Amino acid sequence: MSLVIIGTVAFDTIETPFGKTDKILGGAGTFASLAASYLCDQIKLVSVIGEDFGSRNLAVIEDRGIDVSGVQIxxxxxxxxxxxxYHNDMNSRDTLATDLNVLADFDPIIPDSYQDCEYLLLGNLTPQVQLxxxxxxxxxxxLVVLDTMNYWMNVALDDLKKVLQKVDVLTxxxxxxxxxxxxxxLVKAAKVILAMGPKYLIIKKGEHGALLFGENQIFSAPALPLADVFDPTGAGDSFAGGFIGYLAKVKSINFTNMKNALIFxxxxxxxxxxxxxxxxxxGLTEEDIQKRLNAFVALSQFNL
Amino acid sequence: MSLVIIGTVAFDTIETPFGKTDKILGGAGTFASLAASYLCDQIKLVSVIGEDFGSRNLAVIEDRGIDVSGVQIxxxxxxxxxxxxYHNDMNSRDTLATDLNVLADFDPIIPDSYQDCEYLLLGNLTPQVQLxxxxxxxxxxxLVVLDTMNYWMNVALDDLKKVLQKVDVLTxxxxxxxxxxxxxxLVKAAKVILAMGPKYLIIKKGEHGALLFGENQIFSAPALPLADVFDPTGAGDSFAGGFIGYLAKVKSINFTNMKNALIFxxxxxxxxxxxxxxxxxxGLTEEDIQKRLNAFVALSQFNL
Structure with missing residues (x-):
């Protein structure tokens, strides 16, 4: 009865118009599991780090009650x-460096204690590792949710198509x-992609929100208009973590719950x-989250 | 107690990936008044046409019950x-020709019978004509709703700023x-623009819907995801016409009604x-419109 998340745990060095960081904690697995931790229990992370990672960084994840016994060191x-x-518009960015390091030979070992997995988030990694x-x-x-990116469409499309046949949701x-x-x-694109395997497709549109396709229905979730986007890194992963975290909490998969999961x-x-x-x-509080959900309701709900 | 719409009545020649037209009926005033005609009565159009326009084209407008006594010939x-x-993505287009013709010297004459105007849509024209x-x-x-475009920001910004001080809504x-x-x-942009005069600002985002700012609130209206956009010409004008047409029908200006007006x-x-x-x-029917409104509800409403 657990939510297993596989994804990178990483160091990010980020420059935005608002400032510059040293090497800070990042990675898709980190963002997704932190986000999910506000919605459900029994989150178990699979990842790989080096000896340089430091116990303080790992503690940030563990302190949110996330099981890290599947994080290989x-x-x-x-x-x-x-x-x-990031550029001034915060919608585009240049990658300055990518050092795969321990990720290059990542063999995802699933601890026995993770075999109770009912909800699985396959974070953006090589399709081979996901398989x-x-x-x-x-x-x-x-429920299996898959996140991927254009890079894998370019270099590992055949493997990616194999994964698509085995998952329920693609983001x-x-x-x-x-x-x-x-x-x-996007309506035609969704039709083509749903024929590749997944029952649901989520198309993320950044500041324009996200679309959910499935069960012959479409749902459009707004994004909250923000005065300042300080650092977009990890937003997509936090979205995926919040999405599957909500479904792991309510334990029932249907379009109505999927819509709410998009909002969370x-x-x-x-x-x-x-x-x-x-x-x-x-350090988010329940009140922080409730207020934010209320903002989404005010933003998008009407009564004709 | 009428809705006055001022805007172009024009000939459009359109090429899209789906085909090509001869000179067909178009113009912001045409699209806006046709759209509004499904929501309220007493629509009065101000515009200018040439002798070449033809009674059959004018009849398309008149047949929807729109008063054309303010359309000068x-x-x-x-x-x-x-x-x-239009390009293949339908989001961008090249203008092949613009012949102002009678529009070049347009002096908007308001018939006495139009002086009962309570709702006014200033369609996209020179700010001087709008003033x-x-x-x-x-x-x-x-209520005065103003539509304008980047061209007037480039060539007539001072006049445009004068109009902005006199209107309630800008789209x-x-x-x-x-x-x-x-x-x-866009949150910061809205703050700056609302300080220029209008009480409400609508930011249209094409396939991503529209945002409404005002009364320290924000509302996000989705766009209906469509498999085929056949011809985007007039979509923004139809939006503006439907928006003000709804408000002219319900006769009460507040944020709640504005939200519904965005959906209409x-x-x-x-x-x-x-x-x-x-x-x-x-030739739209009441049923067509009700079905479409239901689609917007299904598309964007949730229940946390």
Missing amino acids: VPGGQTFSWSGR TTLARLKRKPK INDAEARQLSGEYS GSALASFCVEKFGTDRLV | VPGGQTFSWSGR TTLARLKRKPK INDAEARQLSGEYS GSALASFCVEKFGTDRLV
Whole structure:
């Protein structure tokens, strides 16, 4: 009865118009599990780090009650690290450096204690690692959510298509949906992609919100308009974590719950971008989250 | 007790990936008044056409119960005409020709029978013509909605700022909001623009919907995801017409009604793009509109 999240735990070095960081805690697995931790219990992380990672960084994750026994520490290894600079519009960025380090040989080991997995988030990693993870789970999870990106469409499309046949939900952005489907219209793109395997497709549109396709229905979730986006790093991962965290809490998969899950995911993502790295995603209160959900209701609900 | 709409009545020649038209009926005043005609009575149009316009085209407008006694016919004059080609993504277009013709010397004459105007839509025209229209109304309307575009920000910013001081609602797109305010964040842009005069600001984002700012609140209206956008010409004008048409019907200006007006405007715009020119905006039934409104509810409403 657990939510297993596999994804990177990393060092990020970030430059935005608001400032510059040293190497700080980042990674898709980190953001997703922190976000989910506000919505459900029994979160179990699978990842890999180097000996340089430091116990203080790992404590940030553990302090939120997240099980890190599936986070391998490679002796003498260096942690995956990424460095990037955001442009003034905060919608585009340049990657300055990507050092795979221990991630290059990542073999996802699933501890026995993780075999109770009912909800699985396959964070953005090589499709091969995602396939291995699925193969190593002895029981098929109730729900598998897959995150991926254009890079894997370019270099590992065949493997990616194999993963797509085994998952329930795919989350990608609008450009990636167009690339994967070869269709410009997102409605047509969704049709093509849903035929590849997943029952639900979430298309993330950044400041324009997200669309959910499935069960012959469409739902449009707004993004919260913000005066300042401080650091967008991890927003998509926080969204995915909030999304699956909500479903793991309510334990029932249908379009109505999926819609709410999109709103919870969007709320968590809206916190993430308010500070550098994971700073805003630690120490949120129940009241913070309730207020933010209320803001989404006010933003998008009407009564004709 | 009428809704006065001032805007172009024109000939459009349109090329899209779906086909090509001859000179067909178009113009902001046409689209806006047709859209509004499904929501309220007593619509009165101010515009100018040439002798070439033809009674059949005018009949399309009159047949919807729209008063055209304020549409001047210039003897021997040629009607304003525009020609454009949409790119494959339908989000961008090239203007192939703009022939102002009778629009070049347009002096907006307001018939006495229009002086009962309570709702006024100032369609996209020179700010000077918009100012003249306002000056010629003997009684201040209950609500003035202004549409404009980047072109007037480039060539007539001072006049535009004068109009802004006299209107209640401004509708522009996101790029125009950024240009007018000098702010990238739409939240900051809205703050700057609302300080220029209007009490409400609507930022249109095309396939991403629209944002309404005012009364220290924000509302996000979705756009209906469509498999095929056949011809986007007139979508923004249909939106504006549906928006003010709804408010003229309910006769009460507050944020709650403004939210609904955005949804009605979006619904009318979603019809407009389904066929060339005004083809889809004539002959809609009450049932068509109710079904479309239901689609907007299904698309965006949730229950946490």
